Structure formats: C-alpha cells, structure tokens
Amino acid sequence: MSKQAIGFIDSGIGGITVVREALRQLPNETVYYVGDTARMPYGPRPTEEVIKFTWEMVNFLLTKDIKMLVIACNTATAAALPELRAKLDIPVIGVIAPGVRGALRSTKNKRIGVIATEGTVKSRAYADALEAKDKSVVVEQLACPEFVQIVEANQYNTAHTTHVVEEKLQYFADKNIDTLVLGCTHFPLLDVAIAAAMGPEVKLVNSGAVAIENVSGVLDEAGLSNVAPVERQLDEYYTTGSASVFKMMAGHWLDNEDLNVRHLNITSDGLVL
Amino acid sequence: MSKQAIGFIDSGIGGITVVREALRQLPNETVYYVGDTARMPYGPRPTEEVIKFTWEMVNFLLTKDIKMLVIACNTATAAALPELRAKLDIPVIGVIAPGVRGALRSTKNKRIGVIATEGTVKSRAYADALEAKDKSVVVEQLACPEFVQIVEANQYNTAHTTHVVEEKLQYFADKNIDTLVLGCTHFPLLDVAIAAAMGPEVKLVNSGAVAIENVSGVLDEAGLSNVAPVERQLDEYYTTGSASVFKMMAGHWLDNEDLNVRHLNITSDGLVL
Incomplete structure (x- = not known):
C-alpha cells in the first residue's frame, strides 16, 4: 500500500x-x-x-x-x-499497448478496427503492435480528426454529432470487424454514438x-x-x-x-x- | 523478446x-x-x-x-x-486479481456477481479483493459446483446443461448485477449457456x-x-x-x-x- x-x-x-x-x-x-x-x-x-x-x-x-x-x-x-x-x-x-492487448482479448474473428487521429493512424502504432503480437490479425484503420473537434467543442451529445459519427463510421460497413479500438483519448466521450453506429456485434475497446x-x-x-x-x-x-x-x-x-x-x-x- | x-x-x-x-x-x-x-x-x-x-x-x-x-x-x-x-x-x-480488475473495468452500476466453486465462494477471495479496491461495490456470490461436474463430464453443449445453468443462475434475477465474474477456470466452457441465462445486459468476465x-x-x-x-x-x-x-x-x-x-x-x- x-x-x-x-x-x-x-x-x-x-x-x-x-x-x-x-x-x-x-x-x-x-x-x-x-x-x-x-x-x-x-x-x-x-x-x-x-x-x-x-x-x-x-x-x-x-x-x-x-x-x-x-x-x-x-x-x-x-x-x-x-x-x-x-x-x-x-x-x-x-495507452497504446493496453489498447492492443484489450483488442486481442476482445476479438474472435481477428478483424480489428482502429479509429484515431491522423498522426496515430499514419504512425501505424496500433496496427504494427497488433500485427507483431498476432500476424493473423487484419487491422482496418480510420483517421477521425472530426471526432476530436466535436469533443473539444463540447458537442458530444447532439443529434448532429450522432449523424456525423454514423456517416464517418460507414467506412467499416463492409469490413466485418468485431472489435473497434478507440485509439484517441477523446473518443470515449463519443462512445454512445460510436456504439450505436457500429451495432451490437462490434465491441469497443477503450484504450484508457x-x-x-x-x-x-x-x-x-x-x-x-x-x-x-x-x-x-x-x-x-x-x-x-x-x-x-x-x-x-x-x-x-x-x-x-x-x-x-x-x-x-x-x-x-x-x-x- | x-x-x-x-x-x-x-x-x-x-x-x-x-x-x-x-x-x-x-x-x-x-x-x-x-x-x-x-x-x-x-x-x-x-x-x-x-x-x-x-x-x-x-x-x-x-x-x-x-x-x-x-x-x-x-x-x-x-x-x-x-x-x-x-x-x-x-x-x-x-487468476483472482485479474478477474477482480476485469470486473471493475466492466461494471457501471457497481453491482457484480461472482460464480465459483464452493471453496472459492467460502474464501471470499473475489469478494474481499473487489471490496478492497472499491468499497462502494456490491458483490453477489453464488457457488456453482454442478457446473464443474458438467464440464468434467464433457456435457457442456447439451440442452440439459442449458436448462441446469439457466435454473441455477435464476439466483441473480433480482440482484440487478451488470457484470458476472466466471471465478472458476472450468466455467468459460459454459459461456454460451451462461450468457444466454444472464441476458445481454450482463457482461461476463473470464478471469483467465x-x-x-x-x-x-x-x-x-x-x-x-x-x-x-x-x-x-x-x-x-x-x-x-x-x-x-x-x-x-x-x-x-x-x-x-x-x-x-x-x-x-x-x-x-x-x-x-
């Protein structure tokens, strides 16, 4: 203690x-x-x-x-x-390695999405670490800088936000992921909208x-x-x-x-x- | 490496x-x-x-x-x-401390169920550790020795098992828990039946x-x-x-x-x- x-x-x-x-x-x-x-x-x-x-x-x-x-x-x-x-x-x-481990614990089908800022997506920090731990994993990354702006502007609970999030995450519609990593510390504030957009089959992993x-x-x-x-x-x-x-x-x-x-x-x- | x-x-x-x-x-x-x-x-x-x-x-x-x-x-x-x-x-x-931490990560309403063997329930290993980390948590324990027998007998996929699990877990019907710890290493083999019995609002935590x-x-x-x-x-x-x-x-x-x-x-x- x-x-x-x-x-x-x-x-x-x-x-x-x-x-x-x-x-x-x-x-x-x-x-x-x-x-x-x-x-x-x-x-x-x-x-x-x-x-x-x-x-x-x-x-x-x-x-x-x-x-x-x-x-x-x-x-x-x-x-x-x-x-x-x-x-x-x-x-x-x-926050990166824990998010990676949480995603590997969560996924059953080994198809994992990652949403993050432009910089984190470009760095492939999550994608490379996931693939290093399990080379059979397929990682689908998407940069969502708009989400940071929404949160910084205290707009995370509006109908407009729900719409923006849903539209943006359409990217994953045909990707068959079962796990989505919230790879930016702002994103957990949008978890309700993100969960609604992804549907009940996709588990969200909050890296934090x-x-x-x-x-x-x-x-x-x-x-x-x-x-x-x-x-x-x-x-x-x-x-x-x-x-x-x-x-x-x-x-x-x-x-x-x-x-x-x-x-x-x-x-x-x-x-x- | x-x-x-x-x-x-x-x-x-x-x-x-x-x-x-x-x-x-x-x-x-x-x-x-x-x-x-x-x-x-x-x-x-x-x-x-x-x-x-x-x-x-x-x-x-x-x-x-x-x-x-x-x-x-x-x-x-x-x-x-x-x-x-x-x-x-x-x-x-x-396996105990990780199960405790997983449960505290999962719960929103701070009402946590634990199923385990008679010995683990009597020892209060999970309950005491949960309360030491968060004294506001309410822990509901249930000994399920039958589940071990079912698994050891390779009966984890039968209709009878589904029925036994459902009946046993009725105990939690009025407990309002949102998280259930599988506090015995045999129980993950019954996770489908346990999840069905508990319903979609209760998250299962596999200690292992x-x-x-x-x-x-x-x-x-x-x-x-x-x-x-x-x-x-x-x-x-x-x-x-x-x-x-x-x-x-x-x-x-x-x-x-x-x-x-x-x-x-x-x-x-x-x-x-």
Whole structure:
C-alpha cells in the first residue's frame, strides 16, 4: 500500500477520459494530472520536441513524489515511453499497448478496427503492435480528426454529432470487424454514438480503460495498491493553459464542478507554479 | 523478446481454458502446462498441502527454463501466489486479481456477481479483493459446483446443461448485477449457456482471459514478448494422471487432437518424467 499519487500527463485535456477510468476503477487512488494545453496538439511536432515537453511534465510530477506514471496521450506514448521507462524508477504505462492487448482479448474473428487521429493512424502504432503480437490479425484503420473537434467543442451529445459519427463510421460497413479500438483519448466521450453506429456485434475497446486495468495490475504486483478503508488525498490538476477553461472542460467530463486546477508556467527551468 | 515458454500450473484440467486464451491472444508464445490431475481437486486440501503440491509443479517447470508462471487455478492462487511471487525471480500471475480488475473495468452500476466453486465462494477471495479496491461495490456470490461436474463430464453443449445453468443462475434475477465474474477456470466452457441465462445486459468476465491480457502486459513491460515473425516452439503438456485421458479432454477443449502430453510421476524428489 502506498498513499502516493498516480501521475498522469497529456498534451491537453484528452487524458481526462483516462483519469475518469482511474476514478471509476481505482477509487482509492489519488490522481495528479498535468495537461500541456498551451502547447497542444503534440501530433504535428517533431519527436524530439514531444520528448522534451513530456520530460518537463514528468519532472514536475516527480517533485510531487508520484508512485507511478501514466502517459495518457497517444503521441507522447509513441514518442517517449521507451525512454521514460528506461530512465525512471517508477512504473510507466502508456495507452497504446493496453489498447492492443484489450483488442486481442476482445476479438474472435481477428478483424480489428482502429479509429484515431491522423498522426496515430499514419504512425501505424496500433496496427504494427497488433500485427507483431498476432500476424493473423487484419487491422482496418480510420483517421477521425472530426471526432476530436466535436469533443473539444463540447458537442458530444447532439443529434448532429450522432449523424456525423454514423456517416464517418460507414467506412467499416463492409469490413466485418468485431472489435473497434478507440485509439484517441477523446473518443470515449463519443462512445454512445460510436456504439450505436457500429451495432451490437462490434465491441469497443477503450484504450484508457484497459490502461487503468493495467495500472491496477502493476500496483497490485508491486504491492502499491491502496486498499479500503484508505483516506484519499485531494486530486490535483495542472495545466499550462487557462486554469478556468481547463476546470470547466475537465469538470464537465468528470461531472465534478470543484476540480482543484492550477496553472503552470512554462520556463527555461521547466514547468513551475 | 524471449523464446522461453510461459509455464502454466493447475490442480487438473480447468487451467486449459486459460491456455486457450493464451493460444488465442498470444499466438507467438510457447506454452508448458502441468496439471496435477492425480491429486485434484485441491479445494478440500489443507493450505500447506496445496502450497507443497504447487511448488512441486513449479520446480518441474523451472527445470524447463520458463520465463513466466501463470497459476491457472483459483485454489492454488489463493494459497500460494504471495509465496511464489516472493521467492521466484520470474513474474508470477494468478487468476483472482485479474478477474477482480476485469470486473471493475466492466461494471457501471457497481453491482457484480461472482460464480465459483464452493471453496472459492467460502474464501471470499473475489469478494474481499473487489471490496478492497472499491468499497462502494456490491458483490453477489453464488457457488456453482454442478457446473464443474458438467464440464468434467464433457456435457457442456447439451440442452440439459442449458436448462441446469439457466435454473441455477435464476439466483441473480433480482440482484440487478451488470457484470458476472466466471471465478472458476472450468466455467468459460459454459459461456454460451451462461450468457444466454444472464441476458445481454450482463457482461461476463473470464478471469483467465484477463489474466492472459495481464501476462501480455507484463511480458511487454519486461521486454519479453515474442514478436512476429517468430518461430514458435512445440507446446508441452504434463499430467500426474492419465496422459491419454488428459490428451482427449484437453484436446477437445483446445480443438487439437495432436497435443503433446506426457505423464509425470509423483516421487519424494518431486515430479519426474
């Protein structure tokens, strides 16, 4: 057992869906989150820069004595996970490998769809990892950048959104997939519309949800899980952008109006309060 | 990457459903399995004896240079996991904690059913672990020893079985659970009948399937996963009972008539070919 918090990092606010899973699956654990909203999106940036920004978030969280790190961002996972895992003494979990494992657990017919941002689709991070684990798998990828815009604009519950999602996912109509990976942390907010569009035969895999199940396992195996009755510490959220906008958006997603959000300054010494 | 096999141990043949998940989710990995069929069931035995028998299986597999150990047996997991994990240099995964984590990932209404053997239900292994991770969870346990008999008698596909399963699971009719943990390695062979009895609103969690997803994660994090194209080694199955009966039963479950099964003798020096 360890009352230290679990650290989460993301280029912005998408990783909040991963936090939502942590609050749901691991209610005894405390969450510290850093979103680099001021410099999002990471997708178009050079890998070296993504790694540098990621280290700035990590270094800030290390000053707060976290027991584990979750990279709640596909781009940062792809760019920085191996280096972080090699250099840090705490366990590090990304979102890509858990999504891959969840999809392989789910599929029966070995035909798997992946929806993600343009960058993740182009990188083939999910497709290559799926095929490396099982070369008989057929992967159908589709970039859905519109879905990110819809979520960022807080439009995930409208009739128009249902229509846009349904039309976009028509792509899979003749692909005979039985599993669809939500390969972007924004997409779980559209899960109802996505499930309706795909029909009951297709299982959705929320990479962040599997990542948290994975976090739970790593904590168990290391003897670091908090067990009831434990007194939770206050969760802490940090953003390099506007604290009030972050508080409104993340609070809406987490159904919590009282999020404890603070602004971080980007300086040549890293991120500071 | 490591071509060493993953070792599986069980008191008998039930763990073959966990192997089935390994073959499905991790087709690049080689399986070595020991079933202590001659001394099954472990349920009624004193804990010290279960630990002793478990070590005999483990010591045999260690001579075969396994890279990881899966305790594919609820009783042996409950009795021996902490000691094995403390004393072995390789990762050790049981079936209980993964089932718990899978259930917490699945449930939305926090009402979870668990079906298992009498011994597992009485031990409250699942119930206590679920409540330790989330004290707001309500757990409804039901012992279903008949289901083990049905499976052992190879009757899992008959109309009579469907009827027995349906009648037994009526217990959950007024419990409002949204997730049911299959807390015995025999039960995944009845999943069609169980799913039909529970209806589409209840998600089934196969502890063995989650355990293999967990194995996949541990191998990934340790850099021990085999990636395609890799040449798989021949799987090896060992039983302390009749090799021909084991080959017939396990072959049926795995849909493979050519299983490589050998008998192990129980001696004062441990298990030997």
